[in-house]
Amino acid sequence: MKPASALLLLALLLPAATRADEGPYVPETDPLVLKKLAAWQDWKFGFMAHWGPYSQWGVVESWSICSEDVPWCARPAGISYVDYKKKYEQLPTTFNPTKFDPDAWARAARDAGMRYVVFTTKHHDGFSMFDTRQADYRITAPDVPFHSNPRANITKEVFDAFRAQGFGIGAYFSKADWHNRDYWAPEWATPTRNNNYDTRKYPKRWQRFVDFTHKQIGELTSQYGRVDILWLDAGWVNPHSHPHAPAYSDQVPWPQDIDMPGLAALARRNQPGLIVVDRAVGGKYEDYRTPEQQVPDRPLPYPWETCMTMGDSWSYKPNDRYKSARDLVHILVDVVAKGGNLLLNVGPDATGQLPKPALERMHDIGKWMKVNGSAIYASHPIKPYAEGKLRFTQLKDGSVNVIYLADEGETLPPATITLKGPQPAPGATVRLLGTDATLTTTRQGGVTTIAIPQDARQMLAGAYAWTIRMSAVRP
Structure with missing residues (x-):
């Protein structure tokens, strides 16, 4: 995800593969998935949370350790990239969100009229907010102060709390992993968001990364109760080749094939009917599409969801500029009138709390939804929209x-x-x-x-x- 402050540059800088125009939509055929997708379309309004050790600095999630020359990857002046990355990667050793209360998050979201949650189980920086057995860079690692807290397995706590409130459960997961040595190999520099070696030249190394990814998805879909949505980010990790990709661009010549057929089959064995959102890639594993930080001008001919920040940033930022409750209600109504869902993101702070301005807006939206929610849920578009x-x-x-x-x-x-x-x-x-x-x-x-x-x-x-x-x- 990119910070909202960079939106004016997005249309010019982002490759077509990361927009909601990645070719014809491929309709789902699995009847269990279709049933779940129909239920999801009735929910209409969801809660998203980008959260990790980066909240301690109040910086953009993950992107500041990517060395691309774009605004959302900028770092403070006076520090080298290498030194900054080392300091960033040490953030888990001071991460101790002792005020984390997932039940309070779930109550606030329920009272706002939200019906499903999508939580960042792992962002591009590779830090797992769940008790993975595949890596030491995780919330339950011994060097993370929070690891001894009864609620240390944060993803489980979030899913359990929201499930208890009747929410649909979505797991955000980045297919890229900038901490994994088989994605960003330490032998070479890391000039872009992509893996930094030719997967055709080192197929065994890439296969190790594919296996690692599948094992983590296997954990998330087998050990954390009912999961309704697998929300995959990092759309540049896909099987497409770009033989004419310019140097230091956001594309590389070689494919980054994560074996989506195998990954989806594994996830759906564990969670029959699971909605898979291989966002910004297209093809049969993108059950719905996710225009980011924008509302389409007209209804789209496939299931879709606008994912949008309540403030300017996906992650916690001190003194963030939050949209007004009035504007957020209007966005929700406009999205739903065009047949979409709204997934509204809030970044919890370093203590584990939702920021006060966000809670105030969620409360005000909820007051409106108590009167008008029946016009939102389980509705569909009608011309002229x-x-x-x-x-x-x-x-x-x-x-x-x-x-x-x-x-x-x-x-x-x-x-x-x-x-x-x-x-x-x-x-x-x-x-x-x-x-x-x-x-x-x-x-x-x-x-x-x-x-x-x-x-x-x-x-x-x-x-x-x-x-x-x-x-x-x-x-």
């Missing part, structure tokens, strides 16, 4: 929600709403969610005007958006 400040969703019973997005400073629902999109069917009830009011409608020239009584408007003063539900619409 958007109309000015209006967004539309349709429920499985055929009813249609008209969600009016309030401008900043707009504290009351409007007295009337003019609707050119879906029209109420004759005899349909039209009501304002959060009130007992049944609204009156008039129709002229194919346009419906909905009147909202003053007392109903006052009841919902200060909301970020208001929902009108039509029990049935004209064909």
